[in-house]
Amino acid sequence: AQEFDFSDNSHRRYNPLTDSWVLVSPHRAKRPWLGQQEAAYKPNSPAYDPKCYLCPGNNRATGGQNPEYESTYIFPNDYAAVKIEQPPLLQNDSDKDNLKNRLFKVQSVRGNCFVICFSPKHNLTIPQMKESDLVNIINAWQNLNNDLAKEARENHKPFKYLQIFENKGTAMGCSNLHPHGQAWCLESIPSEVSQELKSFGKYKHEHKTDLFADYVKLELEEKRRLVLENESFIVVVPYWAIWPFETMIVSKKKISSVSQFDHTMKKELASILKQLTIKYDNLFETSFPYSMGIHQAPLNAAGDELHNSWFHMHFYPPLLRSATVRKFLVGFELLGEPQRDLTPEQAAEKLRNLDGKTHYLDKL
């Protein structure tokens, strides 16, 4: 009898962070693609663009002007999804049996949103920046995290969780190619993060250890999904990855948030970030689009919230086969469950074998 072949036969894998499943159908990678093509990347934009609202010295959409910044630059989002002040939401929860209270649950959400320019240069991206510049970005994340935590502690500002992220490339809804990320700070813990915290808590309760302590150990033993490793971090394609070349950067030791980073950790995160994104760009010789972000402890966390948190970053890149052909997570994925066309092990092998030192544009 034939044996089950994980690189050809369909199977589902369980994601213990989100308590959900992904359908893996490796043989579907052979399917021809006749659908939408992403715009090809043209690496020829100028270092300064007079029309860019993020370049130093330029005017912003709502009237302000950027300073002549020389490193990273943070400012409040002109179109913030949440605001620090708004009228209180008074809820009628007197009648517990009321249908509306039962089915229309709602919470007010205050907070603040920030834009973080990674560099004054319009035409750089993370893989093209110097490691020391990347350390500056990490410093900006750390300072923002600390400042907001302090504002919450000392001035009762509605700041509970800081979601740091970057949308890179038009395919991921980025509307300005100037290198920048965002940070949305809310008074509630977002669903994805609170689901992870719940899973971490459950795991610890059941196994008396941290999920990520076990997971890092296992991936270092197996090595099949490992992409990069240094003293402080590993990069893996998670066993339960959804996006074709999805990765996770996980700290080897328990660090609950970017606030706890010392200088060595910052340098090691900068180094592994640079290597990973160089590999990404080299994969299809393009500026590789993705959404990425940090999952960490809530601001001023204590008790379980603090002890269950473990610093990690998720990278969700959409490209599947080439610079112009992406994976669409649509019909079956939205209505049924996420589905992928190559195995995480196949993706990890490709990424592992790519050059992580020299960017393809520097070889031309």
Add this chain to the structure above:
Amino acid sequence: AQEFDFSDNSHRRYNPLTDSWVLVSPHRAKRPWLGQQEAAYKPNSPAYDPKCYLCPGNNRATGGQNPEYESTYIFPNDYAAVKIEQPPLLQNDSDKDNLKNRLFKVQSVRGNCFVICFSPKHNLTIPQMKESDLVNIINAWQNLNNDLAKEARENHKPFKYLQIFENKGTAMGCSNLHPHGQAWCLESIPSEVSQELKSFGKYKHEHKTDLFADYVKLELEEKRRLVLENESFIVVVPYWAIWPFETMIVSKKKISSVSQFDHTMKKELASILKQLTIKYDNLFETSFPYSMGIHQAPLNAAGDELHNSWFHMHFYPPLLRSATVRKFLVGFELLGEPQRDLTPEQAAEKLRNLDGKTHYLDKL
């Protein structure tokens, strides 16, 4: 003091079907858009395309040939995500304490995938088809559901759940504009569906009634999110909608699956499908992209699985402001929680006020 304004202040709403939250930031709709534009729709393709692998009489990608079909036409997907036969997946679960068993959970998934051509005409879409043609599609769904259930019962085929869906438009990953949907039949219940079944069961346990019985009643009372209604169905923008113009078609009475439809229900679903999709096309005067699909009882359901199921359809359309500007569910949405820029009530009002009888192309 000012009052909380749901059409301007940020809030989160709870989705009782998926047990998750969505962040609503209505004021963000004012944000200018400088990012990716979707291709504009050009309504001039021919009724027969000699290069289309779905047109009657043409050759398919893997060699077969389509018959000269005149109504709907179903065939097995040439690149199926699951197959009826594959080697068994033998799991080593002897050692319960083993790290691998704990963190790498996996299941084999068999099944079959089908393509359903809605019409022999290459250039039609649901809003442009006759109601009687739409009844043919519903008949095809019903027959497929019944046939697969029978195969499972009588021939032990690995068929447990039939996920019927349509990806419409290149923005939703559709690679062939010939009007067609898909149906993936798996031996496991997909995550989204099993989460809904869990929620329905919980609700019934707590409140001694069906979640959808209460929900339909409430939406018919409030009317603010109601888009369409006939004897058998309502169309609403759910209170917890994620996509800008997301809707749900819900049967007014408890019907567990398309297998239970009588002729009247088929006609009424056809009628409301046509009206909804005409409204969608009229909204931005384009062929409105979406992913849509049916949630219903598993095949051969009995007991709780049968009694907790309630036929409904989800429509997930990406367009936000115009035929070329979509909503991206990216960074914050993937890492934090889904976020929307207009309220469900605002979206429902727009859809309600649109013509649902005459398609914009028929007015030109």
